[in-house]
Amino acid sequence: MGDIQKRQRHIEDQMFLIGVLDRDGHNTVEQQAALKFERKQLAMQMEWQTKLLQKASPR
Numbered sequence: 001m002g003d004i005q006k007r008q009r010h011i012e013d014q015m016f017l018i019g020v021l022d023r024d025g026h027n028t029v030e031q032q033a034a035l036k037f038e039r040k041q042l043a044m045q046m047e048w049q050t051k052l053l054q055k056a057s058p059r
Contacts, residue, residue, distance in 0.1 A: 004049070007042050011035065 001009070014035050018028045 004042065004046060007038070007045070011038055011042060014038070 014031065018031050018035065021031065022028050
C-alpha cells in the first residue's frame with residue numbers, strides 16, 4: 001500500500017473513531033483539529049505528486 005493510501009486509510013479510520021467518540025458524548029475538538037491538519041497534509045502531498053507526474057509525462 002502506498003504512502004497516500006496509508007494516509008487516506010488513517011484519515012478514514014480517524015473519522016470513524018471521532019464519530020463514535022462524538023456519539024458517546026466525548027469532547028472531540030482536539031481530534032477534529034488533528035484530522036483537519038492531516039487532511040490538509042494529504043491534499044498537499046497529492047498535489048505535489050500530481051505535479052511530479054505531470055512533469056515526468058512526455059507531452
